[in-house]
Amino acid sequence: MSESPPFLPLLRELVRTYQAFERFSAAHVQSMGLTPAQFDVLATLGNTAGMNPKLLGEKTLITKGTLTGVVDRLQAKGLVQRQPDPSDGRGQIVQLTAAGQALFEQVFPAHGAHLGRAFARLDARQLAAAEQALHGLRLALEQGEAEAAA
Numbered sequence: 001m002s003e004s005p006p007f008l009p010l011l012r013e014l015v016r017t018y019q020a021f022e023r024f025s026a027a028h029v030q031s032m033g034l035t036p037a038q039f040d041v042l043a044t045l046g047n048t049a050g051m052n053p054k055l056l057g058e059k060t061l062i063t064k065g066t067l068t069g070v071v072d073r074l075q076a077k078g079l080v081q082r083q084p085d086p087s088d089g090r091g092q093i094v095q096l097t098a099a100g101q102a103l104f105e106q107v108f109p110a111h112g113a114h115l116g117r118a119f120a121r122l123d124a125r126q127l128a129a130a131e132q133a134l135h136g137l138r139l140a141l142e143q144g145e146a147e148a149a150a
Helices: 008-031 036-045 053-059 064-076 098-119 124-149
Strands: 080-085 088-096
Touching: 008 036, 008 098, 036 053, 036 064, 036 088, 036 098, 053 064, 053 088, 064 080, 088 098
Parallel strands: none
Antiparallel strands: 080 088
């Protein structure tokens, strides 16, 4: 019988942490009448002049196939609009409407305060250590990805 890889407990904890974060975050976002994907788009577009769908997809956690539907639903709610991209005759810019910006200004700080209540359970040293550990893990994974692609 082979021995488990030494990183397996870390991997399990990372997944459990992400799942707990998603549950905690999503429940609050949904209580404000948004889906997590809609909140992600609003938060990304808030306080910007808008962006093309490619950049919006890169800056959010939403897959390209899902993003179009999310933007369509936000547009139907009157929260975003699509405008012609002045730098690309065939492209579009997705931007918040006045109602979308007003909603962003309401829900973004409220959600930050909600998340802050959980993170307040950690002191500054614990927060810095967690950030440093996650940064190191991300770099290791990105290096592994680059090596695999080479």
